[in-house]
Amino acid sequence: MRERNIRISIREISRIEGHLDIDVMVNSDGEVEVHAKALEGTRIVENVLVGKVYWEAIEIASRMCGVCHAIHKLTATQAVENAFNVTPPSDAIKFREIIAIAGHIQSHLTHLFYFTILDYLGKENIFQMLRDKRDLVIRVINLRQLTDEVIKKLGGSSVHPITPIVGGLSREIKKSDILSAYEAFRNMLDLASDIVEEILNISIPDLDSKSLYAALTNRNDIPLLQGKIRIGEEYHDAESFIRDLNAINEPYSNATHFIYRSSSYMVGALARLNLNHKNLVPEAKELCKRYNLEFPNYNPFANNLAQAIEIIHYIHKGLSILDDLKQKNNYQNRIRFTIRKGNGVSVSEAPRGLLFHQYELNENGIVTKANIITPTAQNLKNLEETIAKYFNKIRNLPPKDIEKEIMKLVRSYDPCISCAARFRKISN
Numbered sequence: 001m002r003e004r005n006i007r008i009s010i011r012e013i014s015r016i017e018g019h020l021d022i023d024v025m026v027n028s029d030g031e032v033e034v035h036a037k038a039l040e041g042t043r044i045v046e047n048v049l050v051g052k053v054y055w056e057a058i059e060i061a062s063r064m065c066g067v068c069h070a071i072h073k074l075t076a077t078q079a080v081e082n083a084f085n086v087t088p089p090s091d092a093i094k095f096r097e098i099i100a101i102a103g104h105i106q107s108h109l110t111h112l113f114y115f116t117i118l119d120y121l122g123k124e125n126i127f128q129m130l131r132d133k134r135d136l137v138i139r140v141i142n143l144r145q146l147t148d149e150v151i152k153k154l155g156g157s158s159v160h161p162i163t164p165i166v167g168g169l170s171r172e173i174k175k176s177d178i179l180s181a182y183e184a185f186r187n188m189l190d191l192a193s194d195i196v197e198e199i200l201n202i203s204i205p206d207l208d209s210k211s212l213y214a215a216l217t218n219r220n221d222i223p224l225l226q227g228k229i230r231i232g233e234e235y236h237d238a239e240s241f242i243r244d245l246n247a248i249n250e251p252y253s254n255a256t257h258f259i260y261r262s263s264s265y266m267v268g269a270l271a272r273l274n275l276n277h278k279n280l281v282p283e284a285k286e287l288c289k290r291y292n293l294e295f296p297n298y299n300p301f302a303n304n305l306a307q308a309i310e311i312i313h314y315i316h317k318g319l320s321i322l323d324d325l326k327q328k329n330n331y332q333n334r335i336r337f338t339i340r341k342g343n344g345v346s347v348s349e350a351p352r353g354l355l356f357h358q359y360e361l362n363e364n365g366i367v368t369k370a371n372i373i374t375p376t377a378q379n380l381k382n383l384e385e386t387i388a389k390y391f392n393k394i395r396n397l398p399p400k401d402i403e404k405e406i407m408k409l410v411r412s413y414d415p416c417i418s419c420a421a422r423f424r425k426i427s428n
Helices: 045-049 054-062 069-084 090-121 134-155 175-200 238-243 269-279 282-290 300-326 375-394 399-412
Strands: 006-010 020-026 032-038 214-217 228-231 234-236 245-248 257-260 342-350 353-361 367-373
Touching (some): 006 399, 020 399, 032 375, 045 054, 045 367, 054 069, 054 353, 069 090, 069 342, 069 353, 090 134, 090 175, 090 342, 134 175, 175 282, 175 300, 214 269, 214 353, 228 238, 238 245, 238 353, 269 300, 282 300, 300 399, 353 375
Antiparallel strands (some): 006 020, 214 228, 228 234, 245 257
16 A cells, blocks of 8 residues: 655754754655755855955854854864964964863753753753753853853953964963863863753663764864864865765755765764764763763764763863963963965864865965855755654654654754855756
8 A cells, every 4th residue: 555645844943053944755655755954044155255364264254153153263263274384382272172172062051951951851941941950050051151251261252262363372371361261160060960961861762873973083082173084984184075075955955965975974972972982081981881871872862962971071171181281381372474375174073063164375365265064064964864764763653743853853963054054056
């Protein structure tokens, strides 16, 4: 008996960053097709950057996102440094890494407690949590405020930091700033345990959906700013990885969808821990053991759990970096450099996954070509495939329940549609 045609359309999914619609279509043969329709207005950021001097392009690029502003600023800066063949002082690199870590934790907190955990608690918004989890909400707000303070102290502004510049930092590194940031991270650690365990206690849906995973990696770390890209069992630098990406301009989406050669792949916290779990700090490993959380984990809903584990990991990593900086009395904040013609590409780990910035500059440091590939754009094809698998598992539920489960899965990917929907439509 042939099935009837089915179409489920979910409009303007709430509690994500940006405007995403999902269409699930089932034909009479039972074949499922999913469209992830990124409908955020196209902002053609790369075209805006062309003709801008390098430092101005960096500032504009960081405005792509109000959530991941810090990592966009740092990645754009590193790309220009690579074009100019500039290596900043090690002190400046560590300083930048603290800014990246604070932004990482801040983004995870926003996603987990303002967007995702509500699905599992039957709440519509975080204010409803105040009724029975008031202490938890206050701890989340206080922890997020500490990340704001670190970014403002070290970055010069809590949103869109200004101190990272080509060659290092725009001002001297002060011992008082290091001590202040260290104290903030100590306070983060005091707050984080109960917060993280609240996430680890949720019961996620059962879904085995093994994917191809891509993340930065190195021998002893789970890096955010420097490292080789690992995808499956292959290793790449940023340029070679981009060459193996294929961009798909779907007619239904304002965001380009990317695949690796011919396969979809997943980036983000789950990908990072699936490929780097051996490099978690002991405290994070102990949490995994206590909650029977093993990596690699092929359930995309576990991206929420991976983000929670990362909060603990990166607080400890931040303390370690700051402890090293505390031992010094003199710091080098920047080096001089010469503007030159060049092509620079940088890859980092944004909270949502691999982020690429690539700039071609002329001899005057003017951008002649720009290319930015965001994590969500890389995840969209994988998201479509995973929704199709999950639909086959839940297809007998009432339609409203199917919609709720699909939205729960979408939120697990932590999409940022505003960052993804920036490309020109390519006409025939």
